[in-house]
Amino acid sequence: MTKVQPLIERFVDQDVYIHLETTNGAYASHFGEKPFSAGAYIRNGKIKYSRGKITGEGPYRVGLKMEFGWIYAEGITHWELDAKNRLLMAGHDKDGKLAVALQISETPFE
Amino acid sequence: MEKQVLVIFPHPDDEAFGVSGSIAKYIDEGTPVTYMCLTLGEMGRNMGNPPFATRETLPEIRKQELQEASKVLGIQDLRMMGLRDKTIEFEDPEMLADLFTDAINELDPSLIITFYPGYSVHPDHDACGAAVIKAVQNMPKAKRPKVECVAFSHNCEEELGRPDVIRDVSDFMDQKLNTLEAHKSQTAGLMEGMKKRLQANEEELMNWIKFERFWTYPFNER
Numbered sequence: 001m002t003k004v005q006p007l008i009e010r011f012v013d014q015d016v017y018i019h020l021e022t023t024n025g026a027y028a029s030h031f032g033e034k035p036f037s038a039g040a041y042i043r044n045g046k047i048k049y050s051r052g053k054i055t056g057e058g059p060y061r062v063g064l065k066m067e068f069g070w071i072y073a074e075g076i077t078h079w080e081l082d083a084k085n086r087l088l089m090a091g092h093d094k095d096g097k098l099a100v101a102l103q104i105s106e107t108p109f110e
Numbered sequence: 111m112e113k114q115v116l117v118i119f120p121h122p123d124d125e126a127f128g129v130s131g132s133i134a135k136y137i138d139e140g141t142p143v144t145y146m147c148l149t150l151g152e153m154g155r156n157m158g159n160p161p162f163a164t165r166e167t168l169p170e171i172r173k174q175e176l177q178e179a180s181k182v183l184g185i186q187d188l189r190m191m192g193l194r195d196k197t198i199e200f201e202d203p204e205m206l207a208d209l210f211t212d213a214i215n216e217l218d219p220s221l222i223i224t225f226y227p228g229y230s231v232h233p234d235h236d237a238c239g240a241a242v243i244k245a246v247q248n249m250p251k252a253k254r255p256k257v258e259c260v261a262f263s264h265n266c267e268e269e270l271g272r273p274d275v276i277r278d279v280s281d282f283m284d285q286k287l288n289t290l291e292a293h294k295s296q297t298a299g300l301m302e303g304m305k306k307r308l309q310a311n312e313e314e315l316m317n318w319i320k321f322e323r324f325w326t327y328p329f330n331e332r
Contacts, residue, residue: 041153041196092157095159097155098161
């Protein structure tokens with residue numbers, strides 16, 4: 001958390017590209033683990049945030065405050081700053097299944 | 111014997127489960143097989159514990175696995191179409207059908223294998239199958255290739271009846287298992303359990319591996 005906070009702040013007040021997704025899987029209904037499949041996905045949303053914070057006891061929550069609103073993700077367990085200087089954060093359940101991802105980049109994701 | 115087989119699925123590993131035995135069998139008989147794979151499975155959820163990939167490295171891993179699986183099966187013509195996982199149903203159906211029409215015109219397949227629209231659980235599967243059917247339906251009746259569909263929704267047998275094509279692929283069981291294994295980012299967990307069941311010679315599983323089931327799509331006259 002103490003390592004991620006300055007990385008989130010690195011992108012403050014500049015145009016960045018956001019990848020945000022959450023899902024319980026397209027097969028959730030088929031295999032009956034959940035009453036229905038749900039998920040949401042934004043790739044390369046162009047935003048600017050004035051403040052960003054990571055908090056919680058782990059899994060963590062990350063919130064980004066924009067001029068007119070908010071973006072947040074809950075359940076973050078893993079992160080890395082990759083070779084392209086993109087902050088990749090994700091939340092995986094105990095089986096390793098991805099449940100949520102929040103990524104911030106100065107350049108569009110491919 | 112088929113002249114040319116065209117397999118069209120949206121995700122790397124879709125070919126492995128119910129179709130890889132048929133692919134291996136056709137290639138063994140000398141029939142060329144083209145595999146059009148629409149996406150690189152960018153939205154796969156099984157990321158491992160600890161995770162072996164990020165959202166950005168997963169497509170590259172799955173691309174390599176797809177190439178490896180194609181090598182196992184002997185597919186000479188693998189076409190990765192560059193669409194994105196979980197977006198197929200939102201694409202323009204005309205654009206998708208045109209993509210398939212172009213391939214059909216080029217390859218002149220005698221058999222196409224895809225998903226049965228409406229009976230294939232994943233929205234990408236259904237949308238892919240629907241666009242293939244649309245492309246073939248648009249052709250003059252005499253020129254249409256056969257289309258064999260994979261279906262696995264809970265209601266498929268109830269509504270479609272029993273599959274009319276049951277292909278014995280028992281001679282290609284090893285290739286099929288190796289194909290499944292090649293997609294390890296998706297199938298590693300599954301394979302572990304499966305190997306144990308195979309050692310126990312579990313009948314239902316053996317049956318699933320040795321026989322592949324398809325529904326021939328009933329096109330409207332025109």
